[in-house]
Amino acid sequence: MAEEEKQDLLQLYRFCFLMLADAAKAQEIFHATLREAAQLAADGEPPRDKLWFFRNARWRCLEAGEQGLQAEDVDLGLGELADWAPAQIGKLESEQFAIWISAAPDPQRTALALFYLDELSFRDLLSVTELKPPELARLLGNGRREFQAWLDATFPMAKV
Amino acid sequence: MSAPVQLSRRDKILIHCGPIREEHVDDRALRTALHHARKTDVFAIQQNFDKAAAALVQTIPIPKEIIEWVPTETFIAPTRRPWKRYAQNPAFLATGIAVLVIAIVGIFQLVDRLNRFPGEPIALRLLTTASSNKSVMLDPVKTDAGALGDFFFMKHRLAHYDVPPEFADLKTLGCRVFDDEEGQRVAQVWVVEKKMQFFMFPAERDPRTGAVKHFNGWRYVDQDRWTGAVKEENGVCFMAALRGSENDLAPYVSKKKE
DSSP: OOOOHHHHHHHHHHHHHHHSSOOHHHHHHHHHHHHHHHHHHHHOOOSSSSHHHHHHHHHHHHHEEEEEHOOOOOOOOOOOTTTTHHHHHHHHHHHHHHHHHSSTTTTOOOOHHHHTTTTOOOOHHHHTOOHHHHHHHHHHHHHHHHHHHHHHHSOOOOGG | OOOOOOHHHHHHHHHGGGGGGGOOOOOOOHHHHHHTTTSSSHHHHHHHHHHHHHHHHHTTOOOHHHHHSSSSOOOSSOOHHHHHHHSSSHHHHHHHHHHHHHHHHHHHHHHHHHHHHHOOOHHHHHHHHHHOOOGGGGGOOOSGGGGGGHHHHHHOOOOOOOOTTTTTTTTTEEEEEEEEETSSEEEEEEEEEGGEEEEEOOOOOOTTTTOBBOOOOEEEEEEEEEEEEEETTTEEEEEEEEESHHHHHHHHHHHHHO
């Protein structure tokens, strides 16, 4: 297996983790996705590209997310992106970011998870999220500002 | 101090999608928007924000079981050959079809140009004459077509108005001599076989030098289901015309006679 493909699969796990903020569930969905790919490959119809893995895992994650505990809907409003945001983000644990992303409604959840995974090109991102560019732009733009508001609430400026 | 950059509404929307890595920009509109936005502070802040968040994602620990479990064989189908992908691209497909059509038209024009010969316009006009004439308009002459050369010379002083050997044996019904639209003397002969008609007319000449424009062998013309086989010799063109196709004339012109 090519090293690139192996890295793609490891990123698939991170995607599952961002979607669910639960390592055990992420691992379970990762395994289930790979098993289905293996089955298809054995039947002579292997997945056409890496996008298949992300699409498949996405729907499994959304299904699993519906069955588990639902995040509380807390409206922190929208914040303006700040110069000091990287410093605020630097104080976060990856689990905290995953919790924040997994609490977002879909398709914003998928869009944010895939965007910050930094694995897919713009067109691939549109393809997997099944969004049009203006929709994706709105979801990402709002997501940033909501995240900034959450950062400001979690790490007020004075503490940074 | 540089003037503030004015972004269009479309650019303002698209820059929200600006990927963290440059190589992920695979859309022209997005690339243009990012090119415009790079000079703005807002986009610089967004990029720093995104890079920090993406770096945080890459710190998500991958369980040992996942690393060990990733299979050694590939599950992804081999990439299709690029030419197939290009062939399915509408832009390439449209361009390919356009090039093909241009090539076909070009080939037709080239073939048409290669088939043209001096005197072709007159031959086409005479085909129209052939399709509209009746044999009663002619002076009845029953002889071998090959014998009419002397007749045209003796009676009408038309030199070299000879029927080629390929058609010389055919029996005639009648003939006439007339002036065409350009005042050129044209000899017309009816023969019994297949209601064929022969025309003999002066070959085309160079308007500046007056020299005859020669061409070799038999050339075909067709118009309104009439076909003519034309040959030039000694400054006179001979055309055998009949209602039918090139295939109907081919057996005559292919036989060599001394």
